Amino acid sequence: MADRIIGIDLGTTNSLVAFMQDGAPVIIPGEDGLNLVPSVVALDDKGNPVVGNAARKYLVETPERAVYSVKRLMGRDLRDVQDELELFPFRLADDIAPGEVLRLSLGGVTFTPPEISAMVLRQLKRNAERYFGGAVTKAVITVPAYFNDAQRQATKDAGRIAGLEVLRLVNEPTAASLAYGLDRRKNGTIAVYDFGGGTFDVSILKLHDGIFEVLATNGDTHLGGDDIDNLLIRIALNDIRGDLGVDISRNGEAVQRIRKAVIEAKIALSLADLVKLEVELPDGKHYLREITRPQFEALIAPVIDRTLPPCKQALRDAGLLPSDIDEVVLVGGSTRIPQVRQIVRHLFQREPHCQLNPDEVVAAGAAIQANILAGGSGATKEMLLLDITPLSLGIEALGGVVAKIIHRNSTIPASATEHFTTGVDGQTAVAVHVVQGERELAQDCRSLARFDLQGIPPMPAGLPRIEVRFLIDANGILQVSAREQRSGQAAHVSVQPSYGLTDDQVEKMILDSFDYAEQDIEQRQIIEARNETETILAALHKGRNGPAWQALGSDEQRAINASEGHLRTLREGGDYKAIRAAIDDLNERTTRLAELMMDTAVSSVLQGKTMATADVGDDIAAPHPFAAAEIKST
Amino acid sequence: MTNTFEILPQPSGQSSHQCWSCGDMRAALFCDSCGSLQPAAPTDYFTFFGWPRKLNLEMPALEREYYRLSRLLHPDLFANTTTQEQTWSLQKTSHLNDAYRTLRDPILRTEYLLRLQGLQVHEKPAGASLAAAAMGESKKGASSELLEEAFELNMQLEELQMNHKMGEHDEDLERQLAEQESALVAKLAQLDGELHQQWNQWDALANTDGLPASKILDSMVELLSRRSYLRNLVRDVKEALAD
Numbered sequence: 001m002a003d004r005i006i007g008i009d010l011g012t013t014n015s016l017v018a019f020m021q022d023g024a025p026v027i028i029p030g031e032d033g034l035n036l037v038p039s040v041v042a043l044d045d046k047g048n049p050v051v052g053n054a055a056r057k058y059l060v061e062t063p064e065r066a067v068y069s070v071k072r073l074m075g076r077d078l079r080d081v082q083d084e085l086e087l088f089p090f091r092l093a094d095d096i097a098p099g100e101v102l103r104l105s106l107g108g109v110t111f112t113p114p115e116i117s118a119m120v121l122r123q124l125k126r127n128a129e130r131y132f133g134g135a136v137t138k139a140v141i142t143v144p145a146y147f148n149d150a151q152r153q154a155t156k157d158a159g160r161i162a163g164l165e166v167l168r169l170v171n172e173p174t175a176a177s178l179a180y181g182l183d184r185r186k187n188g189t190i191a192v193y194d195f196g197g198g199t200f201d202v203s204i205l206k207l208h209d210g211i212f213e214v215l216a217t218n219g220d221t222h223l224g225g226d227d228i229d230n231l232l233i234r235i236a237l238n239d240i241r242g243d244l245g246v247d248i249s250r251n252g253e254a255v256q257r258i259r260k261a262v263i264e265a266k267i268a269l270s271l272a273d274l275v276k277l278e279v280e281l282p283d284g285k286h287y288l289r290e291i292t293r294p295q296f297e298a299l300i301a302p303v304i305d306r307t308l309p310p311c312k313q314a315l316r317d318a319g320l321l322p323s324d325i326d327e328v329v330l331v332g333g334s335t336r337i338p339q340v341r342q343i344v345r346h347l348f349q350r351e352p353h354c355q356l357n358p359d360e361v362v363a364a365g366a367a368i369q370a371n372i373l374a375g376g377s378g379a380t381k382e383m384l385l386l387d388i389t390p391l392s393l394g395i396e397a398l399g400g401v402v403a404k405i406i407h408r409n410s411t412i413p414a415s416a417t418e419h420f421t422t423g424v425d426g427q428t429a430v431a432v433h434v435v436q437g438e439r440e441l442a443q444d445c446r447s448l449a450r451f452d453l454q455g456i457p458p459m460p461a462g463l464p465r466i467e468v469r470f471l472i473d474a475n476g477i478l479q480v481s482a483r484e485q486r487s488g489q490a491a492h493v494s495v496q497p498s499y500g501l502t503d504d505q506v507e508k509m510i511l512d513s514f515d516y517a518e519q520d521i522e523q524r525q526i527i528e529a530r531n532e533t534e535t536i537l538a539a540l541h542k543g544r545n546g547p548a549w550q551a552l553g554s555d556e557q558r559a560i561n562a563s564e565g566h567l568r569t570l571r572e573g574g575d576y577k578a579i580r581a582a583i584d585d586l587n588e589r590t591t592r593l594a595e596l597m598m599d600t601a602v603s604s605v606l607q608g609k610t611m612a613t614a615d616v617g618d619d620i621a622a623p624h625p626f627a628a629a630e631i632k633s634t
Numbered sequence: 635m636t637n638t639f640e641i642l643p644q645p646s647g648q649s650s651h652q653c654w655s656c657g658d659m660r661a662a663l664f665c666d667s668c669g670s671l672q673p674a675a676p677t678d679y680f681t682f683f684g685w686p687r688k689l690n691l692e693m694p695a696l697e698r699e700y701y702r703l704s705r706l707l708h709p710d711l712f713a714n715t716t717t718q719e720q721t722w723s724l725q726k727t728s729h730l731n732d733a734y735r736t737l738r739d740p741i742l743r744t745e746y747l748l749r750l751q752g753l754q755v756h757e758k759p760a761g762a763s764l765a766a767a768a769m770g771e772s773k774k775g776a777s778s779e780l781l782e783e784a785f786e787l788n789m790q791l792e793e794l795q796m797n798h799k800m801g802e803h804d805e806d807l808e809r810q811l812a813e814q815e816s817a818l819v820a821k822l823a824q825l826d827g828e829l830h831q832q833w834n835q836w837d838a839l840a841n842t843d844g845l846p847a848s849k850i851l852d853s854m855v856e857l858l859s860r861r862s863y864l865r866n867l868v869r870d871v872k873e874a875l876a877d
Binding site for chain 1 (some may be wrong): 647701704705709710713714724727728729731732734735867
């Protein structure tokens with residue numbers, strides 16, 4: 001039998017793995033018997049990764065060793081994630097430059113977002129292998145439809161690091177439509193409204209005798225149930241600050257307790273009209289508050305309303321009216337909220353279809369697509385997905401204006417050919433800047449790649465004719481190839497422009513990954529500690545040769561010298577904890593030196609956010625619709 | 635992130651007229667003998683669908699053919715084949731999608747045909763606006779009558795914007811603009827009718843396969859240019875009224 005290809009829903013909050021069996025998708029449970037694997041990763045006290053339900057307790061107990069919602073950081077750089085850092089306790093490494101792949105600190109070791117996602121994927125892979133009793137190496141992974149090129153590439157990298165060949169990335173709402181279509185077998189036009197933990201997507205599809213043709217898609221990659229949770233957390237923190245006079249927003253453990261409680265309250269409010277929120281605070285006091293359904297609905301209305309403009313735009317792009325939609329399929333845990341169903345009902349003027357399990361339908365669709373790629377069987381034999389690219393692709397033209405070359409909502413694979421020439425006699429290279437987005441100026445779009453067309457034969461200006469071909473593949477990922485037409489000697493090259501990790505980095509991460517070397521974690525910690533040692537010593541060396549050193553007092557200089565000597569003696573040893581302590585010591589003693597060396601404004605941007613300093617946001621500006629809370633001593 | 639491209643010589647021996655797999659005579663998409671997928675060959679969109687360069691297309695037939703070819707060429711069907719065949723499938727499917735996107739849109743289709751016939755088609759500048767039009771930047775497609783109208787319209791739009799700024803509401807002005815909008819839309823429909831007639835003439839010529847076609851093509855270029863100008867006017871009025 002051909003290799004088994006599994007379908008994976010790699011979610012912001014939960015992940016699942018599924019497989020087609022006897023003509024129907026089956027969700028493969030984990031060892032704990034549960035289908036949902038929370039997308040939470042922690043390192044236990046031995047430094048081994050723990051994933052899923054087992055990792056959740058670490059969020060409260062040792063928040064500095066645990067991370068959740070890492071999907072929000074996939075394929076993004078420091079400049080993109082400032083908003084996230086205010087709301088999520090991500091501990092970023094403190095030496096990340098803009099444009100560099102982010103690194104998160106977990107129990108003293110740093111990992112990129114794809115490496116952390118890979119730990120979740122590896123768990124799902126193991127679950128599937130246990131289920132089949134054999135190796136699994138190929139997968140289809142779903143991504144939000146509105147993910148850009150970099151976010152897709154990062155997801156593919158995560159798969160590779162986890163030891164999976166990613167045969168296809170499928171858009172989540174489209175995957176859901178496959179599950180719906182397999183179930184219903186009806187022709188017509190459907191809308192998929194996918195409101196998950198961290199992302200919102202809407203897709204409009206035409207179903208025609210097994211062809212699933214996506215007409216338009218829209219969304220917001222930073223809108224989900226998380227946003228509702230954060231609203232509730234802020235209110236609780238405000239209450240506690242107001243009534244108790246203590247600010248616990250910097251207490252990671254307390255915030256996680258509140259987070260857990262508000263999520264439970266949110267879920268309960270989908271059925272109940274009134275819930276009691278109760279959280280035990282660090283000082284033994286209890287925070288209590290009642291929330292009624294109308295209060296909750298008034299509070300979250302602004303979040304939910306943000307799903308409407310993407311829906312309207314998708315309809316407009318598809319050239320359809322709400323009344324043209326034959327069915328609206330609900331996907332994602334947040335669509336369990338009655339108020340969400342209400343606005344969907346209102347917008348599309350019909351009762352939404354909610355017979356499919358909103359948590360599992362995307363994974364089921366991934367399994368169906370996996371089955372199609374494996375050659376199809378029975379029910380899927382006639383099924384074919386024609387998906388689109390969610391964002392326009394453009395190149396930066398003179399004056400920073402974007403010339404769009406592939407428009408959003410074009411069916412993929414899609415291509416465009418552009419011609420470039422030289423501006424100066426004898427010029428042998430031309431710079432090209434590729435961007436993704438709908439805005440008019442390149443600076444407002446997402447930069448995908450900058451590259452030079454090199455090796456152009458020297459000719460008078462304007463004479464070379466370089467044909468560059470842009471191709472968006474079936475995964476929604478860009479490939480670029482170029483050839484010079486005028487020089488007689490036909491030339492051709494194909495290079496994949498990359499944002500994020502290079503192939504070499506990914507290869508290294510595969511080798512580093514825990515599957516190959518679970519025991520290497522200590523070795524890795526030593527290596528990382530040594531690397532950090534080199535970094536700080538190099539910085540110190542630089543500082544000594546600058547004017548900042550002279551500005552220090554002789555006491556300060558002596559203290560630094562002593563600390564440096566201590567670190568140098570420890571660094572070749574095998575005790576990474578001692579090395580790390582020495583680094584921290586030197587770090588502390590050189591703070592003023594560093595401040596003198598660096599522009600403080602720049603350094604504050606690059607400053608790592610830790611759990612201890614993570615800010616859950618300021619007071620919400622408008623008065624919230626809740627009654628006063630009650631604080632009770634036990 | 636910087637990527638460097640090296641322009642390298644193209645490998646030779648790619649222009650075979652034989653099926654790479656069985657050596658029989660090469661067909662366009664699949665080998666007639668053994669059914670293997672063939673490498674991408676440069677063909678225009680009409681030829682890709684196996685149709686003559688005619689402008690009247692039956693949409694249901696186009697869609698049917700698009701679905702049929704998708705079911706034969708899509709990368710999903712080649713997940714278990716050689717890398718070479720996967721690449722060809724990717725190239726052919728992107729060509730198919732580009733062709734379908736172009737041919738199903740009447741204006742894109744006409745522009746494409748004109749370019750195929752070697753004509754320069756008026757490209758609208760990215761930020762073409764009424765203001766730019768009234769300044770005469772794209773007067774190529776506009777008759778003097780149209781230009782005068784545009785100028786008038788521009789004044790009214792400016793007035794409307796001014797009103798918005800001041801928080802005022804001139805219902806008379808808005809009604810006038812709405813009327814103008816429907817007049818422009820009607821004119822656009824009339825142009826589409828004319829375009830259709832020219833399609834018919836072109837298609838009839840293609841049938842008899844002889845007479846010089848340049849006159850028809852030239853008038854199509856002119857008509858498309860006028861149309862693009864008019865469409866920008868309609869867009870500007872719509873936007874102003876929606877503000």
